[in-house]
Amino acid sequence: MSFSKPAVKRKICDEHRQFQEKWEVQYFFVEHRGIPTCLICTEKVAVHKEYNLKRHYTTRHAEEYAKYQGDERDNRVANLKTCLLRQEDFFKKATKENDAAVEASYVVSEMIAKAGKPFIEGEFLKKCILQAASIVCPEKKGQFSNISLSADTVAERISDLSSDVYDQLCEKAKRFSVYSVALDESTDITDTAQLAIYVRGVDDNFEVTEELLTVIPMHGQTTAQEIFHQLCDAIENAGLPWKRFVGITTDGAPSMTGRKNGLVALVKKKLEEESVEEAIALHCIIHQQALCSKCLRFDNVMSVVVKCINQIRSRSLKHRWFRALLEEMESQYGDVLYFTEVRWLSSGNILKRFFELRAEVKAFMEKDGVAVPMLSDPKWLMDLAFLVDITHELNVLNKKLQGQGQLVSAAYDNVRAFSAKLMLWKAQLSQTNLCHFPACKALMDAGTPFSGEKYVDAILMLQEEFDHRFADFKTHRAAFQIFADPFSFDVQDAPPVLQMELIDLQCNSELRAKFRELFSTLNFNKSKYRSRLTDEHLQALLRVSTASSLKPNVARLCKRKRCQISSSKK
16 A cells, blocks of 8 residues: 655745746736736735736736736726826935934934933924024925924933933843943932932953933832842842942941941842852042041131121122123122032032122122121131132032943042142141142232231141041052053052963063053043922933943834834824
8 A cells, every 4th residue: 555745835935936027018907016016006915926927917907907918908007107206206305304304303302312302302493493494495395393392291201211222231241341430319309318329330352331220219218228139139030140339339328338237248149149249339539538628617707608698699789780790890700609508519609700790799798888897808718718718629520430331440640639738738728838729829928918827737637537538548549550551560569360371471571562552542531499309200300311432223113113003194
């Protein structure tokens, strides 16, 4: 008994069927994008097979189109082909214009987020765009009107942009060799505590990524345990393994730095459980510097300055009189600046402006009937001048510590440099050398007596404050130096676990040259008007507005949006 071999089903792609030009005239079919398409009804046929095309023509169109023969049939085919191309161009143009409108909506929404503007600003911007278009290019006003910038759309666009940035960050996080986090917890206008978590990671190619990981609203208690749980969730959601965790920086609040139950202690305990080497824990260097600056109170100076400024700016009429007085006296400045206690370092600019307008302020206060004898006291004026000079230097240091991409080693170098300057200033002030204190020097040159002992004590107090608050940085100084320049570091001072590898590294001239080149190249060189902003929108806004190395992929978002529109129509 024999069995017949089952027939093998042929695949259409294996038959290499080709469209034949004669079918255009015979059956009114053309090959459009590789698929036989009827010129009459634009219906498509899946297979390049004459039988299928003939059947379609015979059953659908033969009765009406059989009468066309010869040149008349050829002309009919040509006209139908032209109509098909025009129709295709029309839909292409419509699709292109729609894509452009969606892309513009994303771009404008990103600009709104980066500028910190309310979502409702989108509607105002659209009115401006349409008004400008009606003047510049009225024939294209209809295209601009297709740009959707309603408040809801702007919120949705910003959320999309935020999600795209977060997805990119998570993708980069998979390649991190090591990473560290920084946390800051502050209260917004609605008294909701917002926990901001930043991440900085480096991959095997020494590419550094520093971005906002997440912003978490803390509606309940802000205990160390709760903050720790939120940190763990953020790390795990981003796909960051604990075994690559090497550092944590906090804002210095008790819930963050408590030795037994603080966040840092809980993180160290978690690393022990994961059998990971202890991470470096630091207090935010900018926050530390600001706290150091506050030891220079000079309340006798600040109280008078604030009193005078408030007197001038307390009422609109007085404020106008003062500005008129400055104009009349041809003053260099047009006004005094307000002082904000929260932003103590802003006092540097306020004091400098007040110092340079001291004569005008005195004249105005006397004219207003408010006696301020301190403005005539040479000792008080010298205190003011000293505070102007020292706060200026503190502001210079603060600016050096700001900005993304800062290496901790470089930031600490700036702090150490400032500490060295304090020692220099202390010696010079004791010798009445005011070359680095221009405001004090200006008064002394004008005949105001100067005594350095008082200011030497202030400098000494500032120096002790810096030494105390940056003690944790000093502990890690050796590690900073190994990282900053491993080729010049003394092997004897290196941790034993690194000594052998450090010797091999320092003896490799090729790596030394590459390191110099790479390091030189990188240089690692909610307001009161928006109190109704939701937690989700706040996080999206901050992620989009603070993104530095990651840019939203608008083209991908537009394509995804187009697919969603198409599927919804179906």
